[in-house]
Amino acid sequence: MEQLVGTGVALVTPFREDASIDVDALTRIVEFNIKEGVDYLVVLGTTAESATLSKADKQLVIDVVVRTNAGRLPLVLGIGGNNTLGVVDELQSTDLSEFDAVLSVSPYYNKPTQEGIYQHFKAIASASPKPIILYNVPSRTGSNMLPETTLRLAHEVSNIVAIKEACGDMIQIDKIIREKPAHFMVISGDDFTALPTVLAGGSGVISVIGQGLPTEFSQMINLGLEGNATDAYKIHHKIAPLMTLIFEEGNPAGIKSVFENLGLSTANVRLPLMEATAGLKEKIGSFLKSLDRAHV
Helix, strand or coil: CHHHCEEEEECCCCECCCCCECHHHHHHHHHHHHHCCCCEEEECCHHHCHHHCCHHHHHHHHHHHHHHHCCCCCEEEECCCCCHHHHHHHHHHCCCCCCCEEEEECCCCCCCCHHHHHHHHHHHHHHCCCCEEEEECHHHHCCCCCHHHHHHHHHHCCCEEEEEECCCCHHHHHHHHHHCCCCCEEEECCHHHHHHHHHCCCCEEEECHHHCCHHHHHHHHHHHHCCCHHHHHHHHHHHHHHHHHHCCCCCCHHHHHHHHHHCCCCCCCCCCCCCCCHHHHHHHHHHHHHCCHHHC
């Protein structure tokens, strides 16, 4: 899975004022990220507000991204949930021919045991025609997939090739990196831990802010992969304030405000999420104006 080393971005789903999908804006965002140098695109992840998208909405997003990408970058598709049989059915009924891998979130709300998480992913991997990337995000799921479970899956299930780890705990991340099989990739799921994860031996990031600052973020990750911590951290420290700002009122309200400032889309979200407040938009706009992009 060398094509998934580096900077992946979890694409937003842009909306019009009437909450319908803005196809033109999505096309612009995909083109922007391809031209600005990201390594791959993640479709229908958490940042895409996939929980509020109908089946028809999801297919529209897939069609637009696949058509716009036109085979230029690898694609990852988010398919996950807390109903194992439902996820298996979706995997088997979805056309995955354009995708390199599937990103599947750890079961949420049910709060399964570690054995339940293991069996869930084992069943999904057995049903999937594409490699599986585990996604651990305790802040959203309500349960943490422990390193022992991740490592068990990594060693025992051949179709599980990576984890997007968003636990925010570098001790947990480091344990997985130390004890994983050689083929298994550890991908940061947090913008703030992206560089430390890469410098510890991780393979890159699936980023939120990366789609708003693709040149800068990709450069930072590439420097980290080369082991150039000094120059990589110069970029990290320069853009870190924006990493904080975009999550101040939840994701993806912040990153959509970035796109509004860049003229790529509106900042509209779907209920129950709320658009960024005027105060947050002002702070994001001020930061972007002050960012010396030529010297990042």
